[in-house]
Amino acid sequence: MDKPLKRKVDAYLAAWKTNPNRKPLIIKGARQVGKTRSVEWFADRNYRSVIKINFVEQKKYRDVFSDGFEVDTILKNISLLNPEFEFIPGETIFFFDELQSCPNCATSLKFFKLDGRFDVICSGSLMGINYQEIESNSVGYKDDYEMHSMDFEEFLWAQGYSDDFVEELYGHMLALEPLSTLQMEVLLDLFRCYVITGGMPEVVDRYVKNKNFSGTLGIQKQLLKDYEEDITKYVEGLDKAKVKAVYLHISTFLAKENKRFQITKIAKNARNRDYIGCVEWLADAGVVNICYCLNLPELPLKGNYDPNLYKLYFKDTGLLIASLDEEAQEDLRANKNLGTYKGAIYENVVGDMLVKQGYRLFYYNSDKPSLEMDFFVRDADSLIPVEVKSNDGATASLNNLLKGDKYPDVKYGVKLGYKNIGFNGKFYTFPYFLTFLLKRFLTNRK
Numbered sequence: 001m002d003k004p005l006k007r008k009v010d011a012y013l014a015a016w017k018t019n020p021n022r023k024p025l026i027i028k029g030a031r032q033v034g035k036t037r038s039v040e041w042f043a044d045r046n047y048r049s050v051i052k053i054n055f056v057e058q059k060k061y062r063d064v065f066s067d068g069f070e071v072d073t074i075l076k077n078i079s080l081l082n083p084e085f086e087f088i089p090g091e092t093i094f095f096f097d098e099l100q101s102c103p104n105c106a107t108s109l110k111f112f113k114l115d116g117r118f119d120v121i122c123s124g125s126l127m128g129i130n131y132q133e134i135e136s137n138s139v140g141y142k143d144d145y146e147m148h149s150m151d152f153e154e155f156l157w158a159q160g161y162s163d164d165f166v167e168e169l170y171g172h173m174l175a176l177e178p179l180s181t182l183q184m185e186v187l188l189d190l191f192r193c194y195v196i197t198g199g200m201p202e203v204v205d206r207y208v209k210n211k212n213f214s215g216t217l218g219i220q221k222q223l224l225k226d227y228e229e230d231i232t233k234y235v236e237g238l239d240k241a242k243v244k245a246v247y248l249h250i251s252t253f254l255a256k257e258n259k260r261f262q263i264t265k266i267a268k269n270a271r272n273r274d275y276i277g278c279v280e281w282l283a284d285a286g287v288v289n290i291c292y293c294l295n296l297p298e299l300p301l302k303g304n305y306d307p308n309l310y311k312l313y314f315k316d317t318g319l320l321i322a323s324l325d326e327e328a329q330e331d332l333r334a335n336k337n338l339g340t341y342k343g344a345i346y347e348n349v350v351g352d353m354l355v356k357q358g359y360r361l362f363y364y365n366s367d368k369p370s371l372e373m374d375f376f377v378r379d380a381d382s383l384i385p386v387e388v389k390s391n392d393g394a395t396a397s398l399n400n401l402l403k404g405d406k407y408p409d410v411k412y413g414v415k416l417g418y419k420n421i422g423f424n425g426k427f428y429t430f431p432y433f434l435t436f437l438l439k440r441f442l443t444n445r446k
Contacts, residue, residue, distance in 0.1 A: 035123045
């Protein structure tokens with residue numbers, strides 16, 4: 001097996017292995033984000049015996065739990081199907097892949113934990129996991145890890161940059177020390193390439209090996225088709241056509257000035273109440289990030305938003321670009337002119353970078369007074385507006401939020417753009433590519 005691209009889950013798995021009280025682990029994520037390869041690489045290098053079972057490709061193994069969930073009973077049934085498997089206490093890992101196709105497997109995790117002889121990792125596509133059922137079957141006896149497509153730090157690793165390089169960038173942020181002209185040029189170019197490729201490992205791997213975009217669009221378009229097929233395959237209890245209609249209109253609304261998704265405009269006589277659950281299904285499946293409109297720019301965030309006002313972003317910006325018309329794709333790849341799509345690409349990638357740091361997404365838009373802000377995050381005691389600028393235009397809304405004491409929860413802000421590191425006493429300025437370090441900076445800033 002060729003070594004896969006370095007991922008953040010690698011360090012998580014290594015730490016999990018050293019924990020004497022480790023529980024069975026479920027790694028969730030959208031399709032093709034690299035779950036299986038990362039687990040296989042880890043398992044092959046840390047265990048004498050690897051019992052890998054894929055419940056989609058090897059359907060017969062779904063019945064190994066039919067006689068009960070005692071570990072010895074499960075081992076007996078597995079060995080009936082494959083007598084060559086070795087079960088070595090303390091040196092065996094069970095890797096149950098495509099967990100969504102065998103929810104009964106989740107019930108067994110409690111018994112594997114109580115038995116204690118074997119390690120267990122499960123992996124599954126969020127598109128197929130009925131997680132409420134799985135959660136109820138294994139509550140208290142498993143740990144969870146949600147895996148995303150590659151973030152910009154992982155993209156830098158794929159390009160050969162080290163952890164020390166990333167720490168140097170973070171040091172510049174903490175010290176509010178501008179980057180050199182060469183650093184800015186190189187990193188902005190790398191970031192544009194990351195936006196176009198996105199973070200799907202197969203796409204990034206092709207780009208790194210070819211040193212160009214050849215073949216990447218074909219992979220991305222196939223992924224978009226695969227997601228469509230999965231909607232048809234896995235949607236239950238909802239109108240599949242309605243879920244697909246929402247999915248197919250994401251880029252349409254991002255092209256508009258305010259970028260807000262409007263159900264009433266995706267089909268004749270479409271009504272919000274007929275599409276309840278469709279947007280949430282796509283979010284739960286790891287296809288989209290939902291950004292809700294705040295009622296007021298104040299804390300707390302929970303409950304302070306309108307569930308009927310939202311923007312939808314692709315989880316992976318490369319897939320957004322692949323969903324555009326061919327002329328737009330060609331311009332983006334040939335000229336890296338990311339500003340041609342009304343700032344939607346910048347918002348999409350920043351939103352994705354925030355989600356990958358654990359943030360939920362919120363925005364604000366008001367006519368009276370006229371005020372709009374792309375995103376809000378928070379630290380321990382402040383609400384932090386985050387403005388995403390595709391050009392060097394004015395920051396009227398950001399200045400208004402920070403003016404006087406009208407919005408007491410807003411103490412400072414962040415502006416992201418083609419600007420170097422800086423602070424004017426009101427808001428921090430960072431180049432787009434440093435967004436992946438923003439939560440760390442906001443947590444540790446002085």
